[in-house]
Amino acid sequence: MPKIVDHEERRRAIIRATWQVIARQGIANTTTREIAKEANYSSGVLAHYFKDKADIMASAMRAAHLEVLERVSGTKLTGLAALREYLLECLPLDKRRRLLATIEASFWGQAVGDKRLIEINGRELDALRGRIRDRLAEASQLGELKPDIDIEQAIREFHVLIDGLSVQATLYKGSASRDEQIRMLDRVIERIAADPR
Structure with missing residues (x-):
């Protein structure tokens, strides 16, 4: 058989x-x-x-993103707390998440000059930004954001923070420690959070 x-x-x-x-x-x-x-x-x-190595790399990158999503899929948190939880999973805070950052950065290197991979990367980034946008929109509805916050600008800041720290963790021995990364994230969140009543 x-x-x-x-x-x-x-x-x-x-x-x-x-x-x-x-x-x-x-x-x-x-x-x-x-x-x-x-x-x-x-x-x-x-x-x-x-099909080829590029196809393997794209699948490896998507699998890394899926792992992050699976870790936060059962959350009971909402608004800024849910956003913080999600972004912490995206940061290279430990050995496992540094590996995922390495996979991501490796895919970027593979994608340069390859239109198909750049499009795949664009779709993945749009999904990341969409998840951040959804959490910020929820935080706004809950009254957790300052009223004059530009949500699209906040999304860009979070995106740059994730990518910057991921690249540094992959390529630089002096990259930010776990505690430093968390403090950086919390400072960005504090800047957009409504003043406590």
């Missing part, structure tokens, strides 16, 4: 292997051959599930 293949599990295994190879060797040295070896599959198996 032929063995039943779980195709989704194979895809997940290849993505996990991609994360491990990037973390160990960096994007420049991450080849489909190395990914296949890490996953204990042949290069032919990878070709069955992904």
Whole structure:
């Protein structure tokens, strides 16, 4: 009787292997051959599930984003508290989240000059900004924001904070510590929060 293949599990295994190879060797040295070896599959198996290395990288990046969403999916928080919880998950605060930041930064390097990957990245960033916008809109309805806050400008600030800290954590030994990152985030939130009554 032929063995039943779980195709989704194979895809997940290849993505996990991609994360491990990037973390160990960096994007420049991450080849489909190395990914296949890490996953204990042949290069032919990878070709069955992904078009090329760029397709693997895009899937790895989406999987990193999905992990963040899964961690906050059961939250009972609302408004600014929910926004803070979500953004903390996006920051490279620990080893796992630094790995996710490395995956993200590696994808950006792969995407430069590739229109298809730039479009994929754009859709992912639009989704990130949409989630921040939804939480800010809820905070506004709850009276948690200063009345003159420009929500789109606040979204840009949060986005820059996430990306900047992620790149630094990936490329710079002197990057901000966990406590420094949290303080930076809290300062941006404090600037837009309504004065306590």
